Amino acid sequence: MNPEANSLRQTILQVTGLTAGYSGIKALRGAALSVSEGEFVALIGPNGAGKSTLLNCLSGVVRPTGGSIRFQGQELLGVAPWHIARRGLLQVPEGRQVLPNLTVRENLTLGATALSGRTPTYTLERINALFPILAERREQRAGSLSGGQQQMLAIGRALMGAPRLLLLDEPSLGLAPVIVTQVFAALRALNSEGLTILLVEQNARQALLATDRAYVIERGCVVHEGRSADLAADPAIVSHYLG
Numbered sequence: 153m154n155p156e157a158n159s160l161r162q163t164i165l166q167v168t169g170l171t172a173g174y175s176g177i178k179a180l181r182g183a184a185l186s187v188s189e190g191e192f193v194a195l196i197g198p199n200g201a202g203k204s205t206l207l208n209c210l211s212g213v214v215r216p217t218g219g220s221i222r223f224q225g226q227e228l229l230g231v232a233p234w235h236i237a238r239r240g241l242l243q244v245p246e247g248r249q250v251l252p253n254l255t256v257r258e259n260l261t262l263g264a265t266a267l268s269g270r271t272p273t274y275t276l277e278r279i280n281a282l283f284p285i286l287a288e289r290r291e292q293r294a295g296s297l298s299g300g301q302q303q304m305l306a307i308g309r310a311l312m313g314a315p316r317l318l319l320l321d322e323p324s325l326g327l328a329p330v331i332v333t334q335v336f337a338a339l340r341a342l343n344s345e346g347l348t349i350l351l352v353e354q355n356a357r358q359a360l361l362a363t364d365r366a367y368v369i370e371r372g373c374v375v376h377e378g379r380s381a382d383l384a385a386d387p388a389i390v391s392h393y394l395g
C-alpha cells in the first residue's frame with residue numbers, strides 16, 4: 153500500500169505508552185504503534201525485546217500495567233481475552249497451539265466460536281483454497297500434521313473467526329524455508345484481499361519483504377518505524393537486525 157493511500161485509511165489499532173511485565177521483569181516500557189485498515193505491519197526486534205508480550209497484551213492474555221490499546225476506537229485495557237476475540241482481534245499464537253487430539257475440521261470449527269453472532273468473512277472453501285493440504289487432511293488429527301501444516305491450520309482457525317485484525321506471532325518458527333515462503337505468500341494474498349495484519353517475527357528479513365510498514369522494538373520500546381522497504385535498505389537496520 154502506498155503511504156498516501158495509507159493516510160486516507162482509518163486507524164484500526166492505536167497503542168500508546170504500553171507497559172507490562174512479569175514479576176519484576178519490565179517487558180514493555182511505553183511501547184507505541186498503530187495499524188490502519190488494510191495494512192500489513194511487522195514488529196521486529198531481537199530476542200526478548202518484548203514482541204510476544206506486546207501481541208499478548210493486544211489479545212488480552214497478558215495484562216498490561218499501563219498505557220492504552222484502542223481497537224476500532226474502543227479501549228481494550230481490562231477487557232477479557234474472549235471478548236477481545238469476539239470483537240475480531242484474533243491471534244495466531246507462537247507455536248501454533250492447535251488442539252492435537254481434534255481433527256483439522258474440528259480445529260477449524262472451533263475457530264468459528266469467536267464469531268459470536270458476527271458474519272463470517274472466510275468460508276471453509278476459501279481456507280481450503282488457500283491451504284489445499286487442510287482439505288486433504290480434514291479428518292486427520294491435528295497432532296499428526298507437520299509443523300508447516302499446523303501453522304496453516306492455526307491461520308485457518310483464526311480466519312474462521314472473521315478477523316478484523318489478525319495478529320501472528322512468529323509464523324516462521326521452526327519451519328523449512330520453502331514452507332515459510334508458502335505461508336508468507338498466503339498472508340500476502342489475504343492482505344491483498346483486504347485483511348489487516350500485524351506480524352511479529354524473528355525472521356526480520358522475511359517480515360520486511362512481506363509487509364508495508366514495520367516497527368523495531370528493543371528492550372520494551374519501539375525504536376524505529378518506517379516503510380518496510382526503507383528499513384530493509386537502511387544500513388544501520390541491516391547491520392543491527394538483518395546481519
Ligand code: ATP
Pocket residue numbers: 174177178179197198199200201202203204205206354
Ligand atoms: P522472543 O522472540 O525471544 O520470544 P520477544 O521479543 O517476543 O522475544 P518476549 O517474549 O515478549 O520477547 O519477552 C520480553 C521479556 O519478558 C524477556 O526478558 C523475557 O525473558 C520475559 N518474559 C517473557 N515471557 C515471560 C514469562 N512468562 N515469565 C517471565 N518472563 C517472561
